[in-house]
Amino acid sequence: MEGLETGDPGHVGRYRIVARLGAGGMGRVYLGRSASGRAVAVKVVRPELAEDPGFRRRFAREVEAARRVNGFFTATLVDADPDGSPPWLATAYVPGMSLEEAVRVHGAWPHRSVLALGAGLAEALEAIHGAGVIHRDLKPSNVLLAADGPRVIDFGISLAAEASALTQTGTVVGTPGFMSPEQVTGKPVGPPSDVFALGAVLAFAATGSGPFGTGSAHAVNFRAVYESPDLEQLPPGLRAAVGSCLAKNPGHRPAVAALLEQLAEAAGVGGDADVTAVLADMVWLPAPVATTVRLRSAQPQSPTPLLAPLPPPTGPTPSMTAEGPRPEPPIEVRPHQPWISRRRALTALVGATAAAGLGLTGWRIYDFLGLPEPEQRWKVKLPESGTPSAPAVADGVVYVSSNDTLYALDAATGNQNWKKSTETGSRGGDPAVADGNLYLCFDDYLHAIDAVTGEEKWKFATAEDQWAVPAAAGGVVFVSGKDQSVYALDAATGAEKWKSRHAAAKETERASLAVAGGVVYAGISDGYLAALDASTGEEKWRFRTGEPGRMYPAFAEDVVYVGSSYGNMWALDAATGGEKWKLASNNGVEALAVVSGVVYAGPYDLYAMDAATGKEKWKWAPDEGFVDSPLSVTGDVVCFSTSEGRFHALDTATGKGRWRFEAAVKDRSPSFAAYDGVVYISDTDGTVYSVTA
Template sequence: MTTPLRPEDPAELGPHRLVARLGQGGMGRVYLARSRAGRLLAVKAVHARYAGDPGFRARFRREVAAARLVTGAFTAPIVDADPDGSPPWLATAYVPGPSLRDAVLRHGPLPEGAVRTLGAGLAEALDAVHAAGLVHRDLKPSNVLLAADGPRLIDFGVSRAAADATLTADGAVIGSPGYLSPEQAEAGEAGPASDVFSLGATLALAATGRPTFGEGPLEVLLYRVCHEAPDLDGVPGPLRDVLAACLRRDPGRRPAARELPGLFLPESDAPPAAGDEWLPGPVAAEVAAGADAADGTGAGTGRGHPFGRRKALAGLAAGGVTAALAGTAVWTAGGADLLASVMRKPAPRELWRKQVPHGSIAILGEMLVHDAGEALSAVDLRTGSRRWERRVFPEPDDPAAPEPSDGGPEPLFAAAGDALYAAGGPDDSLRRLDPATGSVVASVDDLVAATAVLGAQDSVIFCGDAASTTLTAVDGARLTALWTIDRQPEDVIIVPPSGGLVFRARSSGRVHAYAVADGTQRWQADTDAGAMQALVLDRGTVYAAGRHLFALDAATGRKRWVSTGPSGSAGGSVVVRDGDVLTDTPRLRAVDRRTGATRWRRDTPRLGPLAICGELLLASWLGSPPGDRDEGLLGWDLKTGEQRWRYTFPSQDVVPTAGPAAYIETSGDRFAASYGALIIAFQIS
């Protein structure tokens, strides 16, 4: 909101009489002013510490001259300036309306029609900027004002002549993280296509109410812009296609600004905005109230009535003409090391650690469940604080009966959808738990046996018996047995989260596939892996990792290809992301899922099971012999295989066990690792 002038403020800047303060930024202070003809202006006075720099004045002068070339219906042009004044200043047209950022924060996302009109107007404004030989370079929601007759693109403070590379140092990065283009984030050439990318990100916020690359620290946003797809969920289909085109990583594949008005409003040649009908009611009311407040301030007579909230204009004036705005990141070529540091990809940081009786864990959203001996315990994944702890099974009637949690090799509980299942107890029963409280909501004790939960697919739960000689499929909703098959104790059961198949891997390397619906064997296939077979089902292909990596058709078991890895012992894990299969067969490598060709390969120590969190491939590294205190976690870049992270387990916190192995569970940008009797949670940031 506006504040009264202070004694140290000038009464005038050039021919313009100052009325009130609008705001202040890193480069100068902004005033509301009246021209001699009574026109309302936003006037920015540059701070004295910059005004004394001859280089700054020269740059200021050149950019003001360039910005004056911009004319367009949807820009807030510079109407007057004095780069040689004391202090230097410039005046822009006053726009009585909120910024897009403030409007979305106060009233939520705009309807599709308003977003289309907004996009057409801003695209026309960018075309005017580009026609003048400029690049805006900092289009973002706070640099867009919403007026009754259409949007206004403001603040050409960090724009420069497209052909003039001398205004800023080579390698400079200027813009607002989350809205700047990948080429800006990587300190490359920022041309007109860069503005189109920023337009796409700005309109995505208008349509969804959230930043398309999320929120977070500077380096996280820069990484997402360069490496992750924009989040356009909730954007209507045809409009989503236009925004996706604007947000392409390759600048050469983005549409030009001049093409966009016709894409946003394909059925009309009318101007993008007429009257205040383009805005939803609450925003239109705010625009009208702002215009009324400006008309009734008495600014022309000096009566000093208060102005309405003008945070948007403060955002306009707070920006520097040649350097940083509030919320704008600027790095110069002289800070190459700083740029490299900023562009360093996010690495995990430890959130908390916890000693537990046993290290079995499962994650449901923001909650981690672990084995607490005779009970199950749930903690907040973010903080480690306890949510509940509950004894799921009653104490056995026979004092000689085994404890319900005996630390066996197979898990006693598992998460499935929005439910939690636990097996065991004195009666070998299966119980469904309320994950919010840990209370038992349903139970069944007439199964063949249920001492371990081996996994879940959709609503089917798979249980094993104490001797590991049966596999039982259970309807998770009704807790009734669907089917049971025999297995050998050394067989490994693999339950994919979806796909309609469950697998049994034999010590010989043979893989058996069973239908989840009825337990019938669909096929069997021979591989060269043993009982510790690593197997995953993805997009109709089963990948089995041994000394070689086998790609099997999920419907028939037929071999699609076999990837011959480097010689050595069999691998132990396989995961899939996008077009790559990641495996340690036996060295860590990424393989093209279609052809089996190796994309990259890394020599590593002996690894535990692989997991993926964000853009990071994770695994534990194991000492030799197992249990060696020099053990921990490693993280590699999914695309390049470059090692980005190393974490050594704190030996003083580890309760010795017989050969501890670390297992990793993930949820969003957080993951937890269990190591012996220690659980450690991390977040990638």
């Protein structure tokens, strides 16, 4: 939950704004209250959209259509002002948790719960479509779980945003993995498109991941259009229903009414009973989810139930070994403390300093104090001394290694799920996680470890004693050795599929890897980028820079962006390696991220550039040091750490600081991973933090 900041409205229409709930594609969302105390979710449109007359007209039409939706499993539109400055709308506030959060924190759902969820969502779509509205962006984060059933939110406003966004070259509106093939390819969409999204949502609830895998937006969208969904983990009855929803041809998908009847019957709704009556009883929810929903729903007057963290642990937790659970010395887990107390203390200190007439640079101190610390959700001190690895996060679990031990921590609470001894006496490499496997380099091997149990599945050895952080896609693990050889290994067995050796590569260097769309992009230290066929290892093309520096690739929307430690940056056509644009820099480009049409590049200054043209949008210069970590974008902030041990979050639109966090620094800069609005930080003192981005 975000508190109010400078620039946030005190009132919107007749609603008093009491807290900021988050941000979305159209604008910010606030918790508001009417004079009678009624809680509503108020969405305020972004200024650049509000200035578009065409958007305002479409927004007004969509609001009027949404007013006609009157379904039990929808968050009812209660008020709106399309002509306001800025425009806004308010829906009934649902004090629960989103389906995305429920699966991320508590794991995949059992068969019966998924069927009941599907029946509720199908009834919601029936009401939405009956009012002449197409949702266009049904996804797990747009499904809220309340005590009396699910609620579909954000219906009826997607068309206005879509029409505005499509005026921008190359923009596709929607969420990869939940968009229908016709939506991805820009064809007209109707009710069958929402049915497709519903199938993907149910697959996500049942398995913990989408039916078209993970990876870049381009790769996921490609699979949604051309490849069959992965439904092997679903039981037969649910597999048939979900598979029919995910038919490529819209005409082959079931009508919502037929789907509702099928899911309701499978969920046990028969005779005179209806879906509303069945979902009114919380037994349809998985037990851990029901507990969290019940706790949040029990405090309807609190401004923080929707995004509040789970209660902190009160004692030691078991860890799994080969012999089963055994007690372990407790990891120190501390609940979050609000940043405001420290900020007030520092503000008082500055006031005292000024009164004493000390010669300090006042504006710089004020700038530092003007940035709050992020909300700390939990803090874990690992028992082993030493510098932890960078965290890896997936499926509600944080993985981090310290000295000769690998830990799996619950992402919501910091509780230890399991720990595993690596018996190396050193930190080893940074872990990576994909498709249920955790990959970690130590003791001259690449190890594949079951992400749920901590049991080793296989290990792979070569003559090299150092490895790059691996990448995984399509059931294959790609890793670069000390001599810049790229290995492709079967993710299930560890068997070598192919090896690509770059004869010109220098020893002791490792290629930087990016994998997307069936291609492995390997950044080689001798100044070239190689594009390798992910199936065979055959080189498709090679781009030479004429510089000896190491290359750092990133991929987005059919374009490969590559930076050189010697200073320049290029945008290349992913199919041919042809140059689209080049940007000269005197400081090198060793940190690179591409999100939503913007390229972020460091390290000595951080630049935000238009991905299509390379034109600078903003530039951020650190007070001291330089960017000394990968860049990660979550929500509307770009996160990174500097060589001075500070973590920064900058506004992606403006480059202005949003928060700053101090961490311990010894032999290296702290490391972090950003995931779904949360940043997990491991400092050099052996402490792992979870903070709200």
